[in-house]
Amino acid sequence: MSAQSVFKLGLLSMVAATGLFVAANAFAGDAHTTSKFEGVKANSGTATHGRSGNNDTLTWSEDFKIPDTPAPHWQVVDTKGNVYLLQRLAIKGDKQNRTITIPSYVHDVAKVQIWCAYAEVLLGEASFPKPIQTASGERMHNDSMAMSR
Numbered sequence: 001m002s003a004q005s006v007f008k009l010g011l012l013s014m015v016a017a018t019g020l021f022v023a024a025n026a027f028a029g030d031a032h033t034t035s036k037f038e039g040v041k042a043n044s045g046t047a048t049h050g051r052s053g054n055n056d057t058l059t060w061s062e063d064f065k066i067p068d069t070p071a072p073h074w075q076v077v078d079t080k081g082n083v084y085l086l087q088r089l090a091i092k093g094d095k096q097n098r099t100i101t102i103p104s105y106v107h108d109v110a111k112v113q114i115w116c117a118y119a120e121v122l123l124g125e126a127s128f129p130k131p132i133q134t135a136s137g138e139r140m141h142n143d144s145m146a147m148s149r
Contacts, residue, residue, distance in 0.1 A: 031048055031049065031050050032048065032049040032128055032129075032130075032132050033046050033047070033048045033049075033061075033128075034046045034047045034048075034111075034112055034126035034127055034128050035126050035127050035128075035129075036126060037064065037112075037114060037124040037125065037126045038124055038125065038126070039114065039122060039123050039124025039125055040121070040122075040123060040124070041067035041068070041069060041072075041114070041116075041123040041124060042064075042065075042067050042072075042114040042123040042124025042125075043124060044063050044064055044065050045060050045061040045062075045063045045064025045065065046060070046061045046064070046126055047059065047060050047061070047064075047112040047126055048060075048061065049109065049128070049132045051135060053135075054104075054135040054136075055101050055102075055135070056101070056102040056106075056109075056132075056134040056135055056136075057099050057100065057101055057102065058074065058076070058099065058100055058102060058109075058112060059098060059099040060098060066089045066090055066096070067114060067116070067123045067124070069116045069118070069119065069123060070116065070118035070119070071088060071116055071117040071118040072088065072089045072090070072114055072115070072116055072117075072123060073085055073086060073087065073088050073089065073114070073115045073116075073117050074086040074087050074088075074089065074097065074100055074112070074113075074114070074115075075112070075113040075114070075115040076102065076106060076109045076111065076112055076113070077109070077110055077111040077113060077125075078106060078107065078108050078109060078110060078131075079108050079110050079131045083113075084103070084105075084106050085115060085117065086100055086102075086103070087100050088117075089114070102134055104134075104135075104136040105136070106134055106136070106137075107133070107134055107136055107137030107140055108131050108132060108133045108134060108137045109128065109131065109132045109134065110127065110128060110131040110132075111125050111126065111127045111128070112125065112126050112127075112128075113125040113126075
């Protein structure tokens, strides 16, 4: 193999690696992370919003610890102040709802809360730097824009 061929192959490999790096960062741009959970019982970790197709998800970070309370649940608050009680954090058989799908009736998320459904008390909350619009919220927004034309 000539030196010129080796150089071309190396240059081509570098261009391909750069393209993959840019593409990976573009996909990572879809993820949004909250501030650290703060509250009376939930004081660790964060939540990350992600999207796969038309499904919006929330996942807690590795350093999140489930509060030692009878019925801790995921809960989200939208930009209008509506509160949506979602799944339990811990379920039967020592399983965990580490990642949940946000229901389609939730159009945006400003805060993620950990709520004790048994004692009806807020255990901790974390906020997104900027509210997250879900896929259903984007569809609703686009439909209303189309109607106004």
